[in-house]
Amino acid sequence: MGNTFIINGFGGERKLRGEVKITGAKNAALKAIAATVLFGDKVTLENIPEIDDVFRMFELLKGMGAEVEHRKAGSYSVVVPRNLATELPFEIAKRMRASIVFTGPILARFGEVSFPHPGGCLIGSRPVDLFMEGFEKMGAKVALKDNKYTVVAKNGLKGTEFFLKNQSVTVTETFMMAAVCAKGTTVIKNAAMEPEIVDLAQFLIKCGAKITGAGTPTITIKGGKLLVGKGHPYKTMPDRIDAGSFLILGALAAKELRITNCNPIHLEAVIESLRTAGVDVETKKTEIIVRAPATIKPIDIKTHEYPGFPTDLQAPMTVFLTQADGESKVFETIFEGRLNFTEALAAMGAQITMMDPHRVLVRGKSELRGRKLTSPDLRAGLAFVIAAIVAKGESVIHNVDTTIDRGYEDVDNRLRAIGVDIKRIDQSEF
Numbered sequence: 001m002g003n004t005f006i007i008n009g010f011g012g013e014r015k016l017r018g019e020v021k022i023t024g025a026k027n028a029a030l031k032a033i034a035a036t037v038l039f040g041d042k043v044t045l046e047n048i049p050e051i052d053d054v055f056r057m058f059e060l061l062k063g064m065g066a067e068v069e070h071r072k073a074g075s076y077s078v079v080v081p082r083n084l085a086t087e088l089p090f091e092i093a094k095r096m097r098a099s100i101v102f103t104g105p106i107l108a109r110f111g112e113v114s115f116p117h118p119g120g121c122l123i124g125s126r127p128v129d130l131f132m133e134g135f136e137k138m139g140a141k142v143a144l145k146d147n148k149y150t151v152v153a154k155n156g157l158k159g160t161e162f163f164l165k166n167q168s169v170t171v172t173e174t175f176m177m178a179a180v181c182a183k184g185t186t187v188i189k190n191a192a193m194e195p196e197i198v199d200l201a202q203f204l205i206k207c208g209a210k211i212t213g214a215g216t217p218t219i220t221i222k223g224g225k226l227l228v229g230k231g232h233p234y235k236t237m238p239d240r241i242d243a244g245s246f247l248i249l250g251a252l253a254a255k256e257l258r259i260t261n262c263n264p265i266h267l268e269a270v271i272e273s274l275r276t277a278g279v280d281v282e283t284k285k286t287e288i289i290v291r292a293p294a295t296i297k298p299i300d301i302k303t304h305e306y307p308g309f310p311t312d313l314q315a316p317m318t319v320f321l322t323q324a325d326g327e328s329k330v331f332e333t334i335f336e337g338r339l340n341f342t343e344a345l346a347a348m349g350a351q352i353t354m355m356d357p358h359r360v361l362v363r364g365k366s367e368l369r370g371r372k373l374t375s376p377d378l379r380a381g382l383a384f385v386i387a388a389i390v391a392k393g394e395s396v397i398h399n400v401d402t403t404i405d406r407g408y409e410d411v412d413n414r415l416r417a418i419g420v421d422i423k424r425i426d427q428s429e430f
């Protein structure tokens with residue numbers, strides 16, 4: 001069942017051309033949706049990508065009693081009632097890791113929250129210890145029973161100082177939001193510095209929050225009151241992973257590809273790596289123009305928290321390196337399990353040796369051959385699409401609706417518009 005992509009590859013030719021427009025950032029939009037819990041009035045969200053993860057976040061909000069209005073494509077408004085339910089609807093929350101960012105604002109505003117251990121992509125163990133430790137430090141009591149967490153802070157959360165043992169994106173955002181409604185001052189040290197965190201902080205600040213230091217390792221929040229949505233619509237920043245994925249695809253297969261509505265500054269690590277590999281990348285204020293080179297030089301990459309090389313672009317980059325002349329190393333430092341997709345690339349003809357769960361050696365250049373693939377997760381799913389475009393012959397990618405569609409808006413139509421031979425088949429129609 002589900003949706004399948006059928007892609008006829010270019011067999012290594014450089015045939016892509018035209019323009020692709022980047023959508024609003026999934027990882028920013030999801031947090032802005034959770035932040036609506038901090039508002040006393042109606043709040044409007046714009047440039048929201050129309051993707052499954054967004055739909056599920058809104059379903060969670062509605063399931064708890066919020067009013068959500070889908071005004072037009074990309075534009076939503078939300079009113080959170082005073083008696084919002086404090087239990088996240090289990091079936092949805094269980095399947096979606098990002099649902100955990102709701103816990104901070106709900107607990108801070110309503111004094112209680114319960115939720116299942118959240119799922120998400122199969123990219124290794126994804127613990128929630130930092131969330132629980134943080135809630136306890138802010139004065140809450142945490143209980144876990146039958147896979148359900150219940151966190152209670154009857155008298156509200158208290159500002160505190162914490163040092164995150166991992167620079168986690170969602171932990172930083174969850175506590176930044178919780179602290180807006182907590183009493184007193186919260187200091188988050190070793191905070192993550194991703195641009196999505198800055199985007200969220202700017203939105204909250206515009207609506208009355210007192211936050212300094214977002215985008216640096218120390219964020220300080222003075223809490224205490226609800227935010228005001230009136231006159232302060234949120235506009236989602238461009239998706240740097242969407243842009244980076246098209247950039248890497250262009251570096252492999254474009255005569256000339258123009259990536260518009262993006263912010264090249266958010267992709268410096270990727271652009272730098274591609275240029276070292278010999279790719280012609282031109283940047284303007286909100287645009288990137290890329291042309292695939294005749295030959296690609298091998299390079300080593302190591303994923304890192306922002307501003308380092310993003311783990312979410314590791315899989316597309318690994319596909320890219322199969323086309324370089326020589327040996328490249330890929331070191332995935334953030335998630336173990338995120339290199340497992342390379343087995344399928346090897347089955348397409350790539351020469352990839354797994355050194356340990358965090359490191360692979362890629363020997364190029366290999367001619368990739370089209371195959372039947374099952375997308376294991378969102379980001380590796382898109383990497384398979386890129387591999388299929390580069391490969392010779394037909395590839396069939398299953399599971400598209402439960403992986404790729406979660407995070408990339410209208411990807412097949414956008415690819416077709418720049419010259420990719422791609423079809424979507426809805427197998428539930430058979």
Ligand code: UD1
Nearest residue numbers: 027098126127128129130131166167168169170311312334
């Ligand atoms: C976010 C992004 C995801 C991206 C990742 C890293 C969203 C919705 N998702 O995921 O696309 O791949 O950042 O850039 O924004 N950790 C703990 N304990 C915890 C929480 C996390 O040890 O309680 C660890 C994780 O196992 C991982 C590291 O922290 O090793 C970083 O993960 P984290 O930044 O939390 O990833 P997410 O925020 O889930």
